[in-house]
Amino acid sequence: MKDREKVMDNVATHEDWRVCFSEVGPGLLLFARQWVQSTADAEDIVQEAFVRFWRRNHNLANRGLLYAMVRSIALDLIRRDSRRARREAVVVSESEHSVEPQLQLENESQQALAMALQRLPSDQREVLVMKIWNDLTFAEIGEALGVSQNTAASRYRYGLAALRKILPAQ
């Protein structure tokens, strides 16, 4: 009887993570893509962070920590492999259009918006990505970035203001 309960519990847990990941996965991947140029690298980062996070927490109650882990692993990857990062930076600058798409773009205005987003300073862009596509609160964003809630909110507003300035120029 106990074995059966254990099995059912495992199944429930298994389903839980799948449901949770289907909700947060695309946004997490978008968040990780800010530091790496290839989808494969972003997937590696998200996988490592999610597996580690889920084994300890078994739920998504403290999402700020999950994003902090993604960020930390991504930055570690860059530090570990700075040569590759430089190489990737060269490739990106040489062929900007060949970068794999991060967002589903349906028309030219969306394309312009996505390009404007790429031109934002990284500290503003990461807050926008966490707020807009991952629905994190400013408190959660602050926790993930190690800054105050007010700083996170300020970066968000500065990011939107900068985006508005960039857009008409394109």
Added chain:
Amino acid sequence: MNEDFSELEAQLKALRPAPLRESFVTRLEQAMSDPAAPADGYDKIIRPVQFRTRWLVGLGLAAAAALLLLVRANFQAPQGEKRVASSSPEPTVAPVRASEGAIQNTFIPASHTEVVYHQRDEGLLFAHNSDQPVRRLRSLSRETLEWKNPATGASLCVSYPREQVELVPVSGQ
């Protein structure tokens, strides 16, 4: 800065992130179903127990080295004292010199400085088998200990670098 960004926010929200690749979901499923395999990079985390052990060993070695230097300096002092007393041509004056020497001809601690020249916040990490995240702060400093012998004017200086890693618990919400 009370601009209305609601329209821009709506435009941004209309953009959808690229969907997950099927191969990625399969790979993640395999990683999640394999309880034995730790996540990549797991070994790179500094465990508090290892950290404490290494730090204590380092601290112990530094303390032992400082103690040895002090003991050596104190041992040398009485030898010098005897030489002065035995070579003195005037026995009546010699004890006075010897007692002066006993006070002065020793190395006494003169200064101790610690200069922190680099501090870095290395971000959040999870300690081994712990649900609570910790923030890793690394600081590099140089400690300098100096002893002086007032009788001879000699000085002894020991300087060594020190690296300190602090794990500060971060409270979750």
